[in-house]
Amino acid sequence: MNPTPGLRRLARLEREFGDPFEPDNPLGFNRILAADEAEAMFGRGEQALAEFGLNAEFVPSRLGGRLDRLDDLVEIMRSVYRRDPCLGLGYGASSFIAGVNIWLAGSPQQQRFAADLLCSGRRIAVAYHELAHGNDMAETECRAGIEPGRITLNGRKEVVTNIQRSEAFVLFARTAAQPGARSHAQLLIDKAALDRSRFGYLPRFRTMGMRGVQLGGIEFRDCRVPESSLMGRPGYGLETALRSFQITRTTLVSMFCGVLDTGLRVALRHSTGRRLYGGPVVDMPHVRSVIAGAYADLLAADCFASVATRALHVLPGETAIYAQAVKFFVSKILIRAMDELSEVLGAHFYVRDGEAAIFQKLLRDIQPAGFGHAARAACQVSLLSQLPLLARRSWPEPGIVPDELFVAGMALPPLAFGDLVVSAAGREGLSGALTSGIAACRPGLLRPDVAEIAEHFAADHQLLTESCRDLDVAALGISADPRAYGLVTRYVRVLVASACFETWRRATATDHTTFTKDQRWLAAVLHRLRAAAGNRPRSLPPELADFLVEEAAHRLTSRRGLCLGLLPFDTHRFRSDGETPWRPPTSTRPSSSLGSSSALPRT
Amino acid sequence: MNAPLADYGLDSLYALAIVADIEDYLNISVDATIMWDHPTVAGLASALATQVAADQVATE
Ligand SMILES: Cc1cc2nc3c(=O)[nH]c(=O)nc-3n(C[C@H](O)[C@H](O)[C@H](O)COP(=O)(O)OP(=O)(O)OC[C@H]3O[C@@H](n4cnc5c(N)ncnc54)[C@H](O)[C@@H]3O)c2cc1C
Numbered sequence: 001m002n003p004t005p006g007l008r009r010l011a012r013l014e015r016e017f018g019d020p021f022e023p024d025n026p027l028g029f030n031r032i033l034a035a036d037e038a039e040a041m042f043g044r045g046e047q048a049l050a051e052f053g054l055n056a057e058f059v060p061s062r063l064g065g066r067l068d069r070l071d072d073l074v075e076i077m078r079s080v081y082r083r084d085p086c087l088g089l090g091y092g093a094s095s096f097i098a099g100v101n102i103w104l105a106g107s108p109q110q111q112r113f114a115a116d117l118l119c120s121g122r123r124i125a126v127a128y129h130e131l132a133h134g135n136d137m138a139e140t141e142c143r144a145g146i147e148p149g150r151i152t153l154n155g156r157k158e159v160v161t162n163i164q165r166s167e168a169f170v171l172f173a174r175t176a177a178q179p180g181a182r183s184h185a186q187l188l189i190d191k192a193a194l195d196r197s198r199f200g201y202l203p204r205f206r207t208m209g210m211r212g213v214q215l216g217g218i219e220f221r222d223c224r225v226p227e228s229s230l231m232g233r234p235g236y237g238l239e240t241a242l243r244s245f246q247i248t249r250t251t252l253v254s255m256f257c258g259v260l261d262t263g264l265r266v267a268l269r270h271s272t273g274r275r276l277y278g279g280p281v282v283d284m285p286h287v288r289s290v291i292a293g294a295y296a297d298l299l300a301a302d303c304f305a306s307v308a309t310r311a312l313h314v315l316p317g318e319t320a321i322y323a324q325a326v327k328f329f330v331s332k333i334l335i336r337a338m339d340e341l342s343e344v345l346g347a348h349f350y351v352r353d354g355e356a357a358i359f360q361k362l363l364r365d366i367q368p369a370g371f372g373h374a375a376r377a378a379c380q381v382s383l384l385s386q387l388p389l390l391a392r393r394s395w396p397e398p399g400i401v402p403d404e405l406f407v408a409g410m411a412l413p414p415l416a417f418g419d420l421v422v423s424a425a426g427r428e429g430l431s432g433a434l435t436s437g438i439a440a441c442r443p444g445l446l447r448p449d450v451a452e453i454a455e456h457f458a459a460d461h462q463l464l465t466e467s468c469r470d471l472d473v474a475a476l477g478i479s480a481d482p483r484a485y486g487l488v489t490r491y492v493r494v495l496v497a498s499a500c501f502e503t504w505r506r507a508t509a510t511d512h513t514t515f516t517k518d519q520r521w522l523a524a525v526l527h528r529l530r531a532a533a534g535n536r537p538r539s540l541p542p543e544l545a546d547f548l549v550e551e552a553a554h555r556l557t558s559r560r561g562l563c564l565g566l567l568p569f570d571t572h573r574f575r576s577d578g579e580t581p582w583r584p585p586t587s588t589r590p591s592s593s594l595g596s597s598s599a600l601p602r603t
Numbered sequence: 604m605n606a607p608l609a610d611y612g613l614d615s616l617y618a619l620a621i622v623a624d625i626e627d628y629l630n631i632s633v634d635a636t637i638m639w640d641h642p643t644v645a646g647l648a649s650a651l652a653t654q655v656a657a658d659q660v661a662t663e
Contacts (some may be wrong), residue, residue: 138615181615238615239636305638385620392627423619423635425626473624477617 004409008074013052013079017045019559020083020403021355022271029358032084036361037352041212046502056117058096060103060415063115069412070309078563080181082258085365087512090156090213093255094161097248097373098124098170101186104417105232105240110188110485117167123187125166127218135378136237137172137183142220144173146234151187151227156202163216164201167191170548172241184237187229198223202558209364243420246323247312249374250520253330255306256369259362260298260334261562266290267341268552270348282549285542288477290344292537292545294337295552295562296524300496301330302563303396303525305428307405307499313412314404316419318428321386324379325492331369331376338363383488389426391468397460399432399498406499406506408516408564416436428603431491434458434498436504445508447519449541453526457497464491471566493529500525503564516564518584520547550585615639625651631658 020028026044029032057073067073068218073096081088095118102114102124114124133139142155153173163169168190177181202217226602232240268291271281281287308322342349342363348356349363370376404410435458438451446454468487476484500522507516524544531538540548555562618638626633633654634640641647 136614178642180642182642215632240641242616270629322651355655382616385617389620389623389627391624423623425619425623425635474621478614 001520003017004069004072006076007065009052009057009066010072010076010079013076014053015506017079017083018357021243021265028160029083029085033352033357033361035084036086036211036561037476039206039211039214041090044083045084046091049087049091049139050121050242053119053121054092054093055123056534058099059115059118060390063103063111063118065115067416070251070312070415071306071408072411074306074309077251077255078261078561080258081255084212084261085256085259085362086210086212086598088255088258089210089368090161093248093252094126095124095166097252098126100244100417101126101170102188102231102249103241104244104420105186105236107228107231110231113190114168114188116440121232122168123162123166123428125160125162127160127163127169128154128172129159129443131158135375137177138184140172140174140184142171142173142184144171144175144187144225144234146175146230149592151229153199153223153225156219158217159205159215160204160217161213163218165214169218170231171303171325172237175237179239182235184241186231186240187225187242188231189225189229190486193226194223197377209361209366209367217305234407239422241318242422243415243477245374246316246319246420247417249323249327249379250305250308250312250319252373253327253369254335256310256331256334256366257298257302257305257563259366259369260294260301260337263268263338263341263362264291264295264298264552264562265360265556266356267294267344268343268549268556270345270356285545287344288545288549289539290340291552292540292548293342293528294547296521296528296540296544297337298562299521299564300500300525300528301333302498303503304496305330305400306408306564307503310412311430312420313415314402315429315586316416317421318424318430320421320424321383321390321428322430322495324383325495327374328376328379328383328488329496330491335366335370338366339412346510347493348370355542377485378481380488381478381480382477384480384484384490385473386424386426387464387468387476387487387491388471388473388503390428391465391471393426394428395465397429397432398436399429399434401433401502403428403462403506406503408539430498430502431461433502434461434494436500437502441505447523450523450526453523454497454501456530456533457494457526460490464494490533493525497526497529515551518547520544521551524548548583554585629655631655 017027018025022028027048032046056065057076058067060067065093075233077088077092082091099114099118102110117124128137129282132140142157145152156472168192171187171189172184173187174183175185199218199220202219203214271287274281305326308326311322312319345356345359349359351357352360404412434454436459438454504516504519504522510517524540527540530536552562619635622633622635622638631654637650638647641650
């Protein structure tokens with residue numbers, strides 16, 4: 001397959017940043033850690049991203065930017081996040097959140113203004129959050145008083161990335177006093193047009209992780225802005241937010257897969273180079289099992305998030321569901337996998353110097369995946385109230401899901417911001433696709449464990465249908481019984497199982513050998529999901545653990561990414577002859593071959 | 604009747620689910636955001652009555 005233009009740009013970015021583990025790389029982990037210790041953004045890294053033109057990745061191509069496919073954008077951003085999440089969020093992703101609001105609700109002039117800013121490397125902050133209200137966005141107090149000919153701002157926004165050093169910002173403000181969902185609007189504000197005496201910046205907020213990110217606040221005192229700052233109709237701000245957040249919640253959390261990619265590399269390098277009890281640490285079955293489990297979790301996160309990302313192009317009417325499920329599931333599995341890997345590193349994960357030092361930074365930096373931009377629990381409860389509808393309207397029918405969701409690199413319909421809807425109204429086809437997917441497999445194709453676990457989740461889907469269809473929706477709001485939340489957890493597991501199963505099944509249609517086509521990754525992911533559903537060991541069977549550890553080690557030495565995505569990091573090979581063919585890892589356990597590999601610098 | 608539904612602890616996302624529930628119950632089709640636009644019990648009831656009447660005309 002020929003690399004898409006997005007993947008070519010990814011290759012360029014990887015080439016320009018080089019191997020982050022290389023001690024003398026001016027864009028590598030040593031320098032990234034020094035910036036983190038100083039609670040500063042990594043200056044050289046920002047410069048390199050500016051030269052690469054990262055902010056143009058956030059701008060739709062019709063406006064002169066490079067954004068055509070969200071899955072390409074995610075891959076490019078993972079490449080930033082796997083080095084430094086502060087760069088990912090603090091140089092990039094916050095402008096992306098602002099951008100999506102603008103592409104969705106801005107006037108042609110506003111879109112032009114924003115596109116020009118971003119394409120010339122400048123930033124747009126996004127100011128939603130107020131300390132007093134957290135996730136309860138509808139309670140926003142910061143006010144935009146709209147009168148004929150002018151708008152007046154009063155109030156404050158807090159804990160906002162880059163509010164001080166951005167050229168413009170998107171503001172979420174109250175436009176009417178009454179409570180409810182029709183009392184807000186977004187404004188796009190050019191700072192150059194603000195009267196400096198009418199607003200002030202709040203002191204920086206210091207944080208445990210993402211230390212370099214410049215979190216600030218802003219306070220307005222009768223601050224006039226032109227009428228043309230308003231985006232869309234007043235009153236429709238919450239609707240715009242809920243629609244555009246489908247894009248940003250899905251993709252931002254998916255970008256964090258890059259963090260676990262590095263976490264796995266650190267754990268693997270460390271446990272390969274270190275010898276205990278007469279052998280490399282990686283040969284201890286427990287250690288192999290933890291590393292393999294974390295790798296399986298990365299694959300599940302990557303696969304589910306990628307399917308949901310493509311759904312934003314293919315099934316925008318359903319992503320109100322998938323986005324919440326991704327935010328809920330992917331953030332947790334990534335954070336937990338990092339926690340488990342920290343045990344493999346032992347004291348070395350706690351030490352802020354040496355080859356594993358990047359790990360402690362990443363462990364801190366990944367935490368906002370779970371609460372930033374929406375709390376996991378808030379996403380969970382919003383799915384909860386949808387369950388009876390889903391059970392009545394969608395689940396009894398066989399899910400119809402197009403191939404484009406599952407096959408990386410297939411042509412996607414253009415992203416239609418206008419097609420995103422605030423409510424999926426109980427319609428989604430992914431969970432039901434598992435049942436039809438299993439039925440479509442010829443007898444004997446499935447490994448017995450895959451068949452057994454896939455059928456377990458298909459059966460649970462049926463049980464969920466029966467137990468949710470008559471649930472009283474009145475009991476499923478914000479004050480729902482916490483025991484009911486478990487229904488969402490079960491439902492989301494079905495979604496993830498289906499996304500992975502269908503991704504694998506579509507891959508079996510290709511002629512050449514690929515990793516995605518190998519049933520063992522699917523088996524490993526399903527084993528982990530099944531264990532989470534209860535009464536099964538989380539440790540993978542040794543055969544699967546060995547497969548994944550060997551695969552991860554192979555990708556490490558051949559400098560390829562760990563996700564299902566297409567791009568090898570080995571960009572020289574990539575340039576000359578397209579995608580490197582995949583061969584199943586061959587070495588047998590224990591993997592002493594790995595321990596002697598010269599490509600792996602020792603810790 | 605004229606108190607905002609938000610005073611009953613109805614958050615905005617939850618209101619969307621309630622609407623679809625009403626659709627199934629009354630067997631009509633309404634805008635997902637009808638409760639956002641008619642945030643009181645009285646307002647919602649009259650908007651729904653209009654919709655039911657319109658649907659009856661359409662199916663007659
Ligand atoms: C690094 C970083 C960068 C940021 N950048 C920006 C930015 O650029 N712009 C911006 O506007 N904001 C930004 N923020 C702010 C961020 O969006 C908020 O911190 C976030 O919205 C969460 O606020 P909170 O945890 O105080 O929410 P709270 O609402 O107080 O949530 C706390 C906990 O309460 C529970 N909870 C809340 N709501 C629900 C619910 N509906 N159902 C069930 N349980 C619930 C959950 O357990 C949740 O974790 C940033 C924050 C960080 C850390």
